[in-house]
Amino acid sequence: MDRRWREHRDSEGAVARRDQLRRRLATVIRRDDFEIPSLPEVAVELQRLVESSSANSNDALKVVQRDAQLSARVMRLACSPALRGAAPTTSLRDAVWRIGLRGLRDVAFAAALEQTFARGPLASRARDEAAHAFAVACGTALVARTLQISQDYAFLCGLMHDVGRLALLAALGSLSPQEQRWLHPEFVDALLDDFHEEVGARVLERWNLPPLTHGVAARHHDIGIEDSPTNRMRNAVAISDAAADCGAEARADRLVRLQAHDATLALSMPDILLERLLDVVDSAAEALG
Numbered sequence: 001m002d003r004r005w006r007e008h009r010d011s012e013g014a015v016a017r018r019d020q021l022r023r024r025l026a027t028v029i030r031r032d033d034f035e036i037p038s039l040p041e042v043a044v045e046l047q048r049l050v051e052s053s054s055a056n057s058n059d060a061l062k063v064v065q066r067d068a069q070l071s072a073r074v075m076r077l078a079c080s081p082a083l084r085g086a087a088p089t090t091s092l093r094d095a096v097w098r099i100g101l102r103g104l105r106d107v108a109f110a111a112a113l114e115q116t117f118a119r120g121p122l123a124s125r126a127r128d129e130a131a132h133a134f135a136v137a138c139g140t141a142l143v144a145r146t147l148q149i150s151q152d153y154a155f156l157c158g159l160m161h162d163v164g165r166l167a168l169l170a171a172l173g174s175l176s177p178q179e180q181r182w183l184h185p186e187f188v189d190a191l192l193d194d195f196h197e198e199v200g201a202r203v204l205e206r207w208n209l210p211p212l213t214h215g216v217a218a219r220h221h222d223i224g225i226e227d228s229p230t231n232r233m234r235n236a237v238a239i240s241d242a243a244a245d246c247g248a249e250a251r252a253d254r255l256v257r258l259q260a261h262d263a264t265l266a267l268s269m270p271d272i273l274l275e276r277l278l279d280v281v282d283s284a285a286e287a288l289g
């Protein structure tokens with residue numbers, strides 16, 4: 001970082017402006033005046049179908065067909081090693097049938113995160129956050145499946161755990177160009193760290209997603225000790241988050257770190273599952289394409 005920029009960043013005026021910005025943001029969040037974009041219609045409709053007792057793959061196919069980008073993602077996913085059956089997938093109908101209604105809802109929400117929040121000057125950071133969210137979602141789905149934690153919303157809880165970070169990035173990206181000057185990366189990091197759980201829970205409530213998703217997003221950096229469905233899911237998200245966050249370290253060091261994690265102990269996770277978790281979070285990006 002160049003010296004002049006560092007002096008500008010650390011000047012009294014800059015510190016005062018950032019304090020002011022921080023207080024303003026805190027007030028907006030507490031008053032629930034935080035602007036939350038709506039979800040793409042296709043994700044809303046697929047969630048409605050998942051909750052309806054009479055919906056089937058044909059209903060889902062009609063919804064997916066209306067969105068070319070989502071159709072392409074569904075085809076790619078159906079051709080991925082995780083879902084490819086003995087015969088190749090040649091039609092969208094076949095792909096929809098293979099992925100299933102809940103899986104389609106999950107793919108639509110994964111696409112929606114990027115579509116909804118990756119805009120403006122902080123878009124590339126939002127894209128990194130969306131990729132992290134997808135890796136954590138895949139990890140949480142694996143942990144839930146293996147430890148018999150409710151699977152219905154495991155992927156979604158992992159996907160949405162940091163949605164508050166995305167919402168905050170979008171809000172900061174919409175500040176005036178003058179205010180953008182005060183947003184150096186360390187300041188943005190501190191804001192996201194401090195506010196993202198609270199903002200995330202509000203986003204998910206506003207989107208009418210199941211209470212389990214808000215409960216997890218609201219406190220996913222705490223380990224739940226008491227045995228309850230929310231705590232088990234929160235711990236599954238926490239360990240997947242830790243696995244996705246230590247990607248730059250050597251594999252053996254990552255494993256040691258996960259073995260010592262409080263969520264591993266709370267869930268009694270065997271080493272073989274931790275190894276598998278590392279594989280899943282590392283290969284998540286390829287799965288969605």
Ligand SMILES: [Fe+2]
Binds near residue numbers: 162221
């Ligand atoms: Fe987080």
Ligand SMILES: [Fe+2]
Binds near residue numbers: 132136161162241
């Ligand atoms: Fe995270």
